Amino acid sequence: MSKNPVYPALSLLAAAALALTGCAPAASTQTPAASAVVDSTATDALAVSQPWVKAATSGMTGGFGVITNTSGADITITGASSPAARTVELHETVTAPTGAMQMQAKEGGFVIPAGGELRLEPGANHLMLMGLPGPVTPGAEVTFTLELAGGGSFEFTALAKDFSGANENYVGEGAGMSHGQPSGTAESSAGAMPTSK
Numbered sequence: 001m002s003k004n005p006v007y008p009a010l011s012l013l014a015a016a017a018l019a020l021t022g023c024a025p026a027a028s029t030q031t032p033a034a035s036a037v038v039d040s041t042a043t044d045a046l047a048v049s050q051p052w053v054k055a056a057t058s059g060m061t062g063g064f065g066v067i068t069n070t071s072g073a074d075i076t077i078t079g080a081s082s083p084a085a086r087t088v089e090l091h092e093t094v095t096a097p098t099g100a101m102q103m104q105a106k107e108g109g110f111v112i113p114a115g116g117e118l119r120l121e122p123g124a125n126h127l128m129l130m131g132l133p134g135p136v137t138p139g140a141e142v143t144f145t146l147e148l149a150g151g152g153s154f155e156f157t158a159l160a161k162d163f164s165g166a167n168e169n170y171v172g173e174g175a176g177m178s179h180g181q182p183s184g185t186a187e188s189s190a191g192a193m194p195t196s197k
């Protein structure tokens, strides 16, 4: 007997298998952050999910969200800016010797490890919007540009919403708005950001 009769069946199976794998391209394990307001114009390595800003009438407020580094290398955020604030600082929240929560500028910026994420949330790391030129009303869209070590940037838009938390004290709060600048550099509306180091 010839083996031939089996052969076509096998190739049919093979073809079917090929068709199957061909039909189901790459299980998309990387769901690109469920956010309708993402605009990564400059750096594809970063993605943001659920970006938001605490609505405020004046003064200062905070920006939050989860920023994911999809690349194989660490990425450092060295600065930030927004049309909604005269200056934006990278803040961390620390516990003062008194036990109170205080925010201060994050030395060296935020490092997002390769394949990792940076969680910006009330009571922790956040973007500090200072010197609001006008109110940030709920529903408003606030654009941020993050500056990255190495010269890149990452832009995204966050939605403003009411939030009653994120009322941590500022380092040096008693001394007006020195805000973590131990040198006592007065913050002026002229906008020049004193770099503390």
Ligand SMILES: [Cu+2]
Binding pocket: 062, 091, 103, 104, 126, 127, 128
């Ligand atoms: Cu802050």
